[in-house]
Every structure is written in C-alpha cells, then in structure tokens.
Amino acid sequence: MSENETHPSNVIRHLYVHFPFCARICPYCAFYKTRGNAAEVARFCEALASEARRVAKKLPLTLETIFFGGGTPTVLSTAQLKNLLELFHEIFDLGALREWSIEANPGSVSVKKAAALRESGVNRISLGVQSWDNELLHLLGREHDAAQAEESFHIFRGAGFSNISIDLMFALPGQTEVQWRKSLQKTIMLQPEHISTYCLTYEEDTEFLARFQRGEFSAHDETEARFLELAMTTLERAGYEHYEISNYSRSGFHAEHNRAYWCGADYIGIGPSAFSTRGFERWQNVADHNEYARRLFANASPVASIEKLTPAMKRTEHIALGLRTREGIVADTIDQIQAEELISNGLLARNDSRVFLTRAGRLLADSVTIEVL
Numbered sequence: 001m002s003e004n005e006t007h008p009s010n011v012i013r014h015l016y017v018h019f020p021f022c023a024r025i026c027p028y029c030a031f032y033k034t035r036g037n038a039a040e041v042a043r044f045c046e047a048l049a050s051e052a053r054r055v056a057k058k059l060p061l062t063l064e065t066i067f068f069g070g071g072t073p074t075v076l077s078t079a080q081l082k083n084l085l086e087l088f089h090e091i092f093d094l095g096a097l098r099e100w101s102i103e104a105n106p107g108s109v110s111v112k113k114a115a116a117l118r119e120s121g122v123n124r125i126s127l128g129v130q131s132w133d134n135e136l137l138h139l140l141g142r143e144h145d146a147a148q149a150e151e152s153f154h155i156f157r158g159a160g161f162s163n164i165s166i167d168l169m170f171a172l173p174g175q176t177e178v179q180w181r182k183s184l185q186k187t188i189m190l191q192p193e194h195i196s197t198y199c200l201t202y203e204e205d206t207e208f209l210a211r212f213q214r215g216e217f218s219a220h221d222e223t224e225a226r227f228l229e230l231a232m233t234t235l236e237r238a239g240y241e242h243y244e245i246s247n248y249s250r251s252g253f254h255a256e257h258n259r260a261y262w263c264g265a266d267y268i269g270i271g272p273s274a275f276s277t278r279g280f281e282r283w284q285n286v287a288d289h290n291e292y293a294r295r296l297f298a299n300a301s302p303v304a305s306i307e308k309l310t311p312a313m314k315r316t317e318h319i320a321l322g323l324r325t326r327e328g329i330v331a332d333t334i335d336q337i338q339a340e341e342l343i344s345n346g347l348l349a350r351n352d353s354r355v356f357l358t359r360a361g362r363l364l365a366d367s368v369t370i371e372v373l
C-alpha cells in the first residue's frame with residue numbers, strides 16, 4: 001500500500017529524509033546523489049516540503065526519530081537549512097521526537113551552520129570522516145582533508161552537540177593495518193559518542209567497481225575480517241560497545257533511527273529514491289530529483305515502485321538484521337539443530353530465549369546468516 005492509500009494499522013514513528021545533492025561525487029558511492037545547481041536545490045526543497053505535508057496529512061505519525069541523509073544535507077546554506085528545518089516543525093508534530101540526526105560532510109560545515117542545526121532541534125550528527133589519512137581521503141575522492149574533518153568535529157562540539165557519530169571506512173585499496181589502527185586511535189582521541197565502521201563495498205555502477213574489475217583494486221575476506229577484528233579490539237578496549245556489526249557506541253548512545261530498521265519497525269522515507277516500509281508493503285520514491293519535483297508539483301505520487309513482502313521475506317530480513325545486533329534474535333526463529341551446531345562451533349551463543357553472534361561469529365557474520373536462513 002503506498003502513502004496514497006489509507007491504512008488501518010499502527011502509528012509510524014520513524015522518518016527518513018533523502019537529500020540528493022553533493023558538492024563532489026565520491027567514486028565508491030552508490031547512494032542516489034547528484035551535483036545540482038542552485039535552482040535545482042531550491043526547487044527540490046519546495047518539492048520535499050510538499051511531500052512532507054502530504055505524508056503528515058495522510059499517515060498516522062508520532063515521530064520519535066528523524067534521519068536527514070543523502071547525499072549531503074549540509075551542502076545547503078545556513079539559511080536554506082534553517083528554512084527547511086523550520087518547515088519540518090510546522091508540518092510535523094515533533095512533541096515525541098527523541099533523535100534528529102543529520103549526515104554532515106566535513107567539506108561543508110561551518111560554525112553558523114552547526115549553530116543553526118542545533119537551534120533548529122537537530123540533536124545528533126553523523127560526520128562522514130571515512131579516514132584520517134590524507135592519501136586515502138584523496139583516493140576516496142573526498143572534498144576534505146583530515147584537518148578539516150577534525151575542525152568540523154570541534155565545530156559541532158562547540159555548537160553544543162553532545163551526540164556525534166563518526167563514519168569510517170575500512171579495507172580500502174592499499175590501506176594497511178597500521179593506517180587503520182591510526183584512524184581508529186585518532187577517532188578515539190576525539191571521544192565521539194558513536195562510531196560507524198563500514199567495510200568498503202564495491203557497488204554497482206561506481207568508478208571503484210570498474211577499477212576493481214580492471215584488476216586495479218582487490219578484496220579479500222581474510223583482510224576484511226582482520227580489519228573488523230582490529231576495530232572490535234581497539235574500540236571495545238576504549239570503552240565502546242560493539243552493539244551492531246558496523247556500529248559502536250558509548251552507553252546510552254545507540255543510533256535509535258537505525259535500531260528501528262534493525263528491529264523491523266515501520267518507517268516512512270521522503271525525498272527521491274527513499275524507501276518506506278509499512279507492514280507487508282515496501283515502496284520507493286522515484287530516484288530522480290527532477291521527476292520527483294515534477295510529480296509533486298503536479299500533485300502526483302512520487303512513488304515509483306511498490307513491493308509486497310511475504311512472511312518468508314520478512315523472516316529473512318528479521319534474521320539477517322537481528323543477527324547483526326548484540327541482542328540477536330529469538331532462538332525459536334531458526335532451526336534448533338542448526339543453532340546448536342553453530343553454538344558448539346563457537347559462532348553463536350544463547351542467552352535465555354535468544355541467540356546472538358559470539359566474537360568469532362561476528363567475524364563471519366555473513367556466512368553464519370546464510371547458514372541459518
């Protein structure tokens with residue numbers, strides 16, 4: 001069922017907002033993004049407000065988390081950000097909101113912007129540092145260097161943000177374990193509340209995949225596992241809880257919005273390419289910002305595709321996402337003989353009625369998941 005139809009079921013508590021513009025396009029990135037001009041950005045903001053109004057009118061929302069992702073929402077000017085966030089306050093009832101995150105690229109952060117975000121109610125920053133090594137940042141095509149990333153972190157702290165997450169990527173082409181350890185240590189020195197560490201994926205239709213296919217880059221499971229283990233050891237020793245395969249946090253600072261996805265909660269996504277899931281329906285907005293705006297201004301639906309989820313698909317997602325988390329899943333969800341075998345192999349552990357990955361299991365998370373599905 002798309003957002004155009006009425007739906008009798010539960011209240012929706014989570015909103016994702018996709019902002020599709022970036023100042024520069026990174027060669028590894030497969031998210032829907034583009035380099036827009038000023039007119040396109042302004043037109044998009046109007047269209048986004050229009051979709052927000054439509055969603056607020058049609059769906060039963062009690063928002064507890066909002067995630068502004070992209071793309072790079074911080075490429076907006078301070079005035080544009082203020083206007084957009086002000087509109088969200090007008091359109092939605094934010095009385096129950098606990099977490100409002102925004103993705104920030106160190107290349108587009110300023111003192112004024114950080115202050116405007118804080119004043120507008122954003123309370124969590126996800127800062128895309130990726131690496132503290134300037135050579136690797138160059139290889140990744142990033143628009144910032146390590147010094148700028150550090151300055152951005154301090155700007156957000158100075159603006160009063162007490163919940164900052166840093167994104168890092170590992171198993172990058174040519175990256176050594178020493179470089180990775182240094183990046184982890186540098187991150188710990190800054191004491192963010194949350195750290196996400198993503199293993200580089202060679203995504204379809206990216207320049208990095210083309211280079212991989214030409215043999216310029218290579219990837220090895222053992223190297224990736226070693227990098228993951230180094231992250232686990234270094235960050236856990238520094239007091240961060242490894243609460244999801246790619247995520248670590250100080251106590252009380254789990255990413256609430258992402259947790260909702262992992263738990264299978266319903267969510268609404270607005271903006272081009274954004275997904276929404278409600279019960280057994282998943283739909284996606286058109287992944288083209290011009291077409292997205294055109295449809296909204298013509299009072300047409302931005303939804304491009306609707307998928308019916310079967311109970312089997314829901315179960316697969318529940319296991320795959322749940323096993324990535326510290327809490328794992330209810331043991332009865334999977335075959336008991338297989339569960340016992342994985343427990344005796346030291347890859348799964350049991351706690352009351354739940355099973356979860358052990359430390360060794362986390363290093364082989366994908367294979368364990370495939371086994372139990």
Ligand SMILES: C[S@@+](CC[C@H](N)C(=O)[O-])C[C@H]1O[C@@H](n2cnc3c(N)ncnc32)[C@H](O)[C@@H]1O
Pocket residue numbers: 028029030031069070071072103104105106127128129130167168169198199200201202203
């Ligand atoms: C939606 S991106 C946007 C963040 C923001 N635009 C930036 O680049 O700073 C969120 C995160 O996904 C991660 N990411 C993007 N592409 C990736 C890939 N191919 N492999 C692994 N992680 C990736 C990066 O760590 C990035 O910070």
Ligand code: SF4
Pocket residue numbers: 021022023024025026029030031033070071072105128
């Ligand atoms: S990684 Fe971030 S800045 Fe780079 S292209 Fe993707 S969304 Fe844009």
